[in-house]
Amino acid sequence: MNALIFSAVSGVIMMFSGLLMPKHATRTLAHVLLLVIIAVNILELRGTTIFDVDTRGMLVFDRFALLFTLVASLCTLAFFVLSSRDMERVGVNYSDYFALIFFIMCGIVIVSSFKSLLMLFMGIEIISIPLYILTGSDKRNLKSNEASLKYFLMGSFSTGLMLMGIAFIYGARGSFATAGVFVENVSPVLMVSGMLLLLFSMSFKVSAAPFHFWTPDVYDGAPTVFTSFMATIVKAASFIAFMRLFADTFGNLQAEWKLLVGIIVALTLFIGNITAVFQQSVKRMLAYSSISQAGFMMLAVYALNADAWEGIILYAAAYSLATIGIFAVLVKMNDYTFEGFNGFARQQPVVAGALVIFLMSLAGIPLTAGFLSKFYMLRAAISGGSLWLVVFAVLMAAVSVYYYFRLIQAMYFREGKATMALGMTPGFRVTLVVLAAITILLGIFPNLVTHWLYF
Amino acid sequence: MIVLLIFLLPLIGGLAAFFLKDDRTVRTWSLLVSVAALALAIAGITSASTDQLTFSASWMGSLGSSFSMKLDGLSGILTLLTAVAYPIIFLATWKSSYRRPNNFFGLMLLTQAGLMGVFTATDALLFYFFWELALIPVYFLCSGWGGERRIQVTFKFFIYTFTASVVMLIGLLYLYFQTPDKSFSLQSFYNLNLSNDKQTLVFWMMFVAFAVKMPVFPFHTWQPDTYEQSPTAATMVLSGLMVKMGVFGMIRWVLPVVPMASYAWGDVAMSLGVIGIVYASLIAMQQDDLKRLIAYSSIAHLGLMATAMFAESQSGFQGIMIQMFNHGINVIGLWIVVELIERQFGTRKMSQLGGLAQKAPALAILLVVVALANVALPLTNGFVGEFLMFNGIWNSAVTKYNYVFTAVAGLSIILAAVYTLNMLQKVLFGPTGVVTEGGRDIRGNEIAALSLIVLMIVAIGVYPQPMLNMTDAFVTGFLKEIGVSHLIAK
Numbered sequence: 001m002n003a004l005i006f007s008a009v010s011g012v013i014m015m016f017s018g019l020l021m022p023k024h025a026t027r028t029l030a031h032v033l034l035l036v037i038i039a040v041n042i043l044e045l046r047g048t049t050i051f052d053v054d055t056r057g058m059l060v061f062d063r064f065a066l067l068f069t070l071v072a073s074l075c076t077l078a079f080f081v082l083s084s085r086d087m088e089r090v091g092v093n094y095s096d097y098f099a100l101i102f103f104i105m106c107g108i109v110i111v112s113s114f115k116s117l118l119m120l121f122m123g124i125e126i127i128s129i130p131l132y133i134l135t136g137s138d139k140r141n142l143k144s145n146e147a148s149l150k151y152f153l154m155g156s157f158s159t160g161l162m163l164m165g166i167a168f169i170y171g172a173r174g175s176f177a178t179a180g181v182f183v184e185n186v187s188p189v190l191m192v193s194g195m196l197l198l199l200f201s202m203s204f205k206v207s208a209a210p211f212h213f214w215t216p217d218v219y220d221g222a223p224t225v226f227t228s229f230m231a232t233i234v235k236a237a238s239f240i241a242f243m244r245l246f247a248d249t250f251g252n253l254q255a256e257w258k259l260l261v262g263i264i265v266a267l268t269l270f271i272g273n274i275t276a277v278f279q280q281s282v283k284r285m286l287a288y289s290s291i292s293q294a295g296f297m298m299l300a301v302y303a304l305n306a307d308a309w310e311g312i313i314l315y316a317a318a319y320s321l322a323t324i325g326i327f328a329v330l331v332k333m334n335d336y337t338f339e340g341f342n343g344f345a346r347q348q349p350v351v352a353g354a355l356v357i358f359l360m361s362l363a364g365i366p367l368t369a370g371f372l373s374k375f376y377m378l379r380a381a382i383s384g385g386s387l388w389l390v391v392f393a394v395l396m397a398a399v400s401v402y403y404y405f406r407l408i409q410a411m412y413f414r415e416g417k418a419t420m421a422l423g424m425t426p427g428f429r430v431t432l433v434v435l436a437a438i439t440i441l442l443g444i445f446p447n448l449v450t451h452w453l454y455f
Numbered sequence: 456m457i458v459l460l461i462f463l464l465p466l467i468g469g470l471a472a473f474f475l476k477d478d479r480t481v482r483t484w485s486l487l488v489s490v491a492a493l494a495l496a497i498a499g500i501t502s503a504s505t506d507q508l509t510f511s512a513s514w515m516g517s518l519g520s521s522f523s524m525k526l527d528g529l530s531g532i533l534t535l536l537t538a539v540a541y542p543i544i545f546l547a548t549w550k551s552s553y554r555r556p557n558n559f560f561g562l563m564l565l566t567q568a569g570l571m572g573v574f575t576a577t578d579a580l581l582f583y584f585f586w587e588l589a590l591i592p593v594y595f596l597c598s599g600w601g602g603e604r605r606i607q608v609t610f611k612f613f614i615y616t617f618t619a620s621v622v623m624l625i626g627l628l629y630l631y632f633q634t635p636d637k638s639f640s641l642q643s644f645y646n647l648n649l650s651n652d653k654q655t656l657v658f659w660m661m662f663v664a665f666a667v668k669m670p671v672f673p674f675h676t677w678q679p680d681t682y683e684q685s686p687t688a689a690t691m692v693l694s695g696l697m698v699k700m701g702v703f704g705m706i707r708w709v710l711p712v713v714p715m716a717s718y719a720w721g722d723v724a725m726s727l728g729v730i731g732i733v734y735a736s737l738i739a740m741q742q743d744d745l746k747r748l749i750a751y752s753s754i755a756h757l758g759l760m761a762t763a764m765f766a767e768s769q770s771g772f773q774g775i776m777i778q779m780f781n782h783g784i785n786v787i788g789l790w791i792v793v794e795l796i797e798r799q800f801g802t803r804k805m806s807q808l809g810g811l812a813q814k815a816p817a818l819a820i821l822l823v824v825v826a827l828a829n830v831a832l833p834l835t836n837g838f839v840g841e842f843l844m845f846n847g848i849w850n851s852a853v854t855k856y857n858y859v860f861t862a863v864a865g866l867s868i869i870l871a872a873v874y875t876l877n878m879l880q881k882v883l884f885g886p887t888g889v890v891t892e893g894g895r896d897i898r899g900n901e902i903a904a905l906s907l908i909v910l911m912i913v914a915i916g917v918y919p920q921p922m923l924n925m926t927d928a929f930v931t932g933f934l935k936e937i938g939v940s941h942l943i944a945k
């Protein structure tokens with residue numbers, strides 16, 4: 001509750017700060033507000049709530065919700081520190097971008113704690129609408145406009161599906177509550193078709209195949225700083241919503257959706273990884289990589305056991321940190337192709353070293369957080385009894401090594417002159433190194449995150 | 456405690472090496488670290504207290520894993536090999552110049568840490584961690600300092616090994632879920648008693664990973680290219696030490712864990728082994744490039760180990776353990792010679808060399824001894840291991856085709872003599888060519904490194920008893936573990 005109210009208020013403050021303050025002050029203000037959100041969220045995790053609002057059971061701030069909010073806001077902090085300067089280049093409404101991001105934070109808090117389908121819908125929409133705007137924020141760029149329009153049309157369509165699904169579920173049970181509804185003679189047709197509609201619309205939001213077609217274009221067209229935010233924190237939040245929804249509402253319908261979700265997992269892994277192999281632009285490769293990573297995260301939805309809940313939090317942290325780090329460097333590059341990184345390690349050894357750790361984390365090499373989070377997913381799926389899906393998933397992870405390591409090859413082993421459009425401050429380098437250190441630390445001691453779920 | 460230090464020393468030494476600036480300092484530092492590791496390894500092998508030989512700390516308990524290591528007969532001999540090999544490698548490449556030497560030597564030491572970890576880990580997840588820890592630095596070594604086609608070739612090697620290792624990971628995870636106490640520890644795996652179907656599934660998942668590493672016949676295609684394109688110091692690590700990870704993994708993590716499947720599929724595995732022997736030897740005979748010749752010869756030797764392994768007999772296992780050590784130092788000896796020749800003459804083509812015996816008598820004498828050990832001539836160390844392995848295959852109680860396998864595998868001795876002696880002839884004897892005209896003999900550090908190897912070759916060849924003693928106790932216990940004595944009794 002603390003984080004929800006503070007991020008809503010922060011959003012409003014940021015909207016007006018643009019009128020009153022110069023740019024660098026806005027930036028500092030945004031950092032301070034975010035730190036406050038993190039602080040109050042930690043307070044709530046330790047048991048201190050500042051606001052006592054009766055949500056009539058529509059929002060429940062359990063440990064899982066609070067922990068995910070914490071992870072998401074910490075990742076946003078990393079994003080702010082690394083990329084907030086580069087947001088200036090996108091357009092003139094600097095403070096509004098921060099405001100929109102705070103509103104998205106609001107949505108993230110809601111989707112990680114909803115207990116009512118209405119709240120799910122509200123949360124998803126609060127996340128999506130600012131994203132449509134951020135995608136199109138580079139107003140003079142045709143690709144950005146196209147991406148925004150495409151995202152808006154497709155997104156609205158899937159929201160429509162979601163609403164219809166919610167309506168069906170309501171029709172069957174006469175309640176919006178996700179769990180704890182016991183009604184005699186629930187119509188299976190309404191329940192199952194509602195479940196299918198929700199499955200499809202949520203798959204759209206997390207860009208799982210075959211609902212992923214918008215992803216590469218939107219991620220590619222959106223200004224790179226915002227792609228970084230969309231592809232990581234927002235995507236992870238959608239997964240949390242997905243898991244909560246399916247665990248609470250459709251837990252007893254597993255027989256109906258298990259196979260379907262399994263197929264979606266396999267398809268997402270396959271399409272994401274195989275297509276990523278053929279990309280020439282790092283930005284587009286990361287877009288497809290986000291699809292393939294979604295395939296792995298989807299295993300958590302598939303398994304829905306204790307490992308899956310722990311794993312998805314770790315996965316969200318590992319994947320977000322690594323991807324934000326890579327995007328933060330990418331924003332500063334002149335040339336987004338793999339060739340543009342040739343010889344990068346010679347010029348920026350520290351940054352290149354951090355990138356190697358991020359890429360290894362994404363590829364799932366041991367001693368990085370990425371490995372352990374994948375390991376949790378595999379463990380969750382095997383204990384669910386699906387050995388073959390797991391074998392397929394690791395083979396696809398082996399494919400992913402190909403495109404992640406292509407970037408390492410370009411940076412370290414190929415000759416060339418990688419040029420950067422923007423300079424890097426020492427603070428930027430230090431932040432990257434810190435993120436890399438956290439990535440390794442989580443890879444050795446995952447309990448640093450997961451024990452918060454219980455203690 | 457010693458067992459932990461054996462792993463930590465190269466790890467910390469390697470990380471520290473990255474921050475050293477001067478070429479000379481880095482080399483001295485690495486040599487010191489590797490010598491210290493050797494001292495530790497010797498202390499470890501000679502020590503008898505279990506406190507020193509085992510280490511266990513809690514780590515990722517929620518995942519059922521712990522940080523536990525153990526030094527026993529099998530891991531002892533391989534840690535010793537790793538510890539012996541590194542000072543020799545550093546000594547032999549003392550004069551080779553590397554760009555950014557701090558990174559090069561740092562990565563070399565990290566690889567050593569990974570290898571030490573692999574050989575001592577008694578927890579499956581930890582084992583997997585070390586397995587990759589050994590692989591990643593070698594990938595960077597080969598890609599960063601290798602030959603012309605290094606990027607594609609090492610990438611192939613990396614993807615090959617990584618794919619196999621993730622399949623192994625699934626195998627380990629699967630075993631984990633079968634254990635009653637949900638644990639990754641080696642002992643829980645040994646206590647498993649799986650049904651035959653499950654054993655077969657796990658067997659193939661793990662077999663592929665280790666077979667790629669060794670490499671066994673159909674999985675060997677990465678190897679010659681990688682050896683050829685890698686910087687020689689890395690090739691020494693790859694062929695002298697890393698292939699032993701495959702053999703070791705098979706002995707420690709496959710045979711005792713899924714004994715029934717290893718027995719049932721033993722004939723298939725042995726057939727792959729003997730095919731590899733003949734196939735690789737025939738190709739080795741056709742090679743003109745010294746590195747490729749040694750690469751194929753290495754495949755043949757490993758093929759023999761694979762065959763002997765699935766014979767599951769006392770002398771076979773003892774032979775493998777001894778041969779792992781001996782093959783390691785012999786092949787490093789050969790690579791040192793290749794490195795010396797290439798550095799001096801700029802070529803590895805046997806057709807362009809010749810007459811080195813006149814120009815470099817010291818090199819010639821040392822090379823002849825190493826080459827004869829490669830052929831397994833009696834009184835060299837190669838003979839001890841190979842003889843025991845042939846004996847093991849011949850007397851194998853688990854296969855019906857033991858005589859056939861022995862006969863075909865026996866070809867390896869003849870074929871090895873053909874290609875090795877041919878190599879000696881072309882390189883050392885005959886008239887000096889254009890390239891070798893201005894050749895000079897080897898000096899100081901090079902003689903030191905090669906003499907150390909020759910010394911060990913002769914010493915073990917003449918008096919193998921200490922090694923036999925070292926391996927005997929382990930193999931006896933091990934055979935009980937895999938239940939072969941039980942099979943024979945039936």
